[in-house]
Amino acid sequence: MTDDEFPPLHFAGPDGVPTGFAVELARAVCERLTVTCTVQARRFDTLLDALADKQGDVVAAAVPLTPGLRARFLATRPYFRWPARFIARKDRNLPAPSATALAGRNVGIVEGSAHEAYLKAFFPNATRKTFTDLSAAQSALKRGEVEYLFADGLSLALWLNGQEAEGCCTYSGGDYLENRYFGEGIGFVTRTEDAALARALDDALQRVWDDGKYAELYLRFFPISPF
Known part of the structure; x- marks a missing residue:
């Protein structure tokens, strides 16, 4: 079934x-x-x-x-498994995410999500910009209002491959699979x-x-x- x-x-x-x-x-x-x-x-x-x-x-x-x-x-x-991923605009040439690289950088996140909790725990010096839903966060990244977006990798893959993204963005860094946060x-x-x-x-x-x-x-x- x-x-x-x-x-x-x-x-x-x-x-x-x-x-x-x-x-x-x-x-x-x-x-x-x-x-x-x-x-x-x-x-x-x-x-x-x-x-x-x-x-x-x-x-x-x-x-x-x-x-x-x-x-x-x-x-x-x-x-x-449900990987968490960072994506960024292709034209910004940003460094791969790390606790050091993201210090002071703007990262879009869905408010109240497991991804927000993970970002707080492991990237504490990143500047979090919260959104009510993933679509709003994706639009903000596309407009350049945030430097990175951290969210569910599958949802991001569908967006990156779709017409709405218009080829603006790409994955940055690897995947995150911690069971405690992402199941x-x-x-x-x-x-x-x-x-x-x-x-x-x-x-x-x-x-x-x-x-x-x-x-x-x-x-x-x-x-x-x-x-």
Whole structure:
């Protein structure tokens, strides 16, 4: 089971059939397990209850791996994590982010986000400029009102590759993956009584990684890598 409104991880294709990185990875895993799998699209907020009610066997969607989730269900190892990234205007030739390099520099951030908390903790001398949402922060960076923007790498990848950015900006520095701030990522979710299925999914995920299918799917759905 998946949701069809969260590209590029899961969305409805031109023919209405669910696709996306998580969905196609699930199909690849089914092939490695030599089982026939049917993908059902459901409203995102109903997925876990539907799994508990045995309306499906696996959830392949962007459901965060949290202690609360693990208390109710089993999950595979993460197959995607939410990286945090800095982006900057291409024409500014700014240094790669570090605690020293960002001292006194303006950094756009979404107010109240995990990214703001991380910036406060590890880049304390940066000058934070908060915005109510990511779109406002992106617009400010594009106009040159801030020097950097620190936010979710996947959302930034979609913006950088879209028309709205107009090629203004690019990633600066590497990715940040601290679980304490940005979570464990996402994995395939099963019921607690289906431990054998969870183990089989983990094994198939490893095979998909080893034979290069993971990389193939990743490059198909992420033209600008968030990592």
